[in-house]
Amino acid sequence: MLLLRSMAVDFPIWALIPAAGASRRLGQDKRRVMWRGQTLLEHTVEILSQAGFDNVMVILEPDSPCATLEGLKQVVIATNPQPELGMLSSIRTGLDALPEGALAAGIQPGDHPFIEVSAVAEVLLHFRRHEPMLLLPRFLDKRGHPLFIHHQRFEAAKSCDDAVGLRQLLNRHADELVELPLPYRGLERDLDNPEDLKKLRESGGA
Secondary structure, eight states, X not given: OEEOSOOOTTOOEEEEEEOOSXXXXXXXXXXXXXXXXXXXXXXXXXXXXXXXXXXXXXXXXXXXXXXXXXXXXXXEEEEOSOGGGOHHHHHHHHHHXXXXXXXEEEEOOTTOTTOOHHHHHHHHHHHHHHOOSEEEEEETTEEOXXXXXXXXXXXXXXXXXXXXXXXXXXXXXGGGEXXXXXXXXXXXXXXXXXXXXXXXXXXXXX
8 A cells, every 4th residue: 555645756865764674673662762752753844855865755553653653644655565575575666666667766774763864865866876776875885775676677676585675685786876975974784672672772872
């Protein structure tokens, strides 16, 4: 099911936020953890919108408690009917829901609270200028997000094994992958377990 809230069909680069998974290791719904006065999911939407994506799509589970969040009112919401299959199933749902003519999708998980608008904007600008098949930022020796997938590689992304995820896409098309070095911490840091949440709170965000 696809609920259209806002769609600018003239702008083909989309941000996809797969956010239909349970937060088993964290022990609570990480999407609704508060960060700088808003939920982590709303914060992610705001960052991607400010960075210059033409449209933002959030992929949720059926009857998600996040569907009514104020910060999601101006985005496109797609529903993953089988979120138990993992993140790739949500990405697949999002790619299937994109309108014809979409140039690319930037995949940004919703559990990276330390990403910066300027960092995402720089990666987006690089994609607009060069249109590589695959593009992601790198901080030192760590790969980060968002991962940009050119529309010519959508089918390859959707065909990956659910148990492996998009790492399989990056391995299969390693010769097409561009890694953009950026001096921004936070591109690679996620919120995955109670220790991560503790560090987030110590930073003054939650």
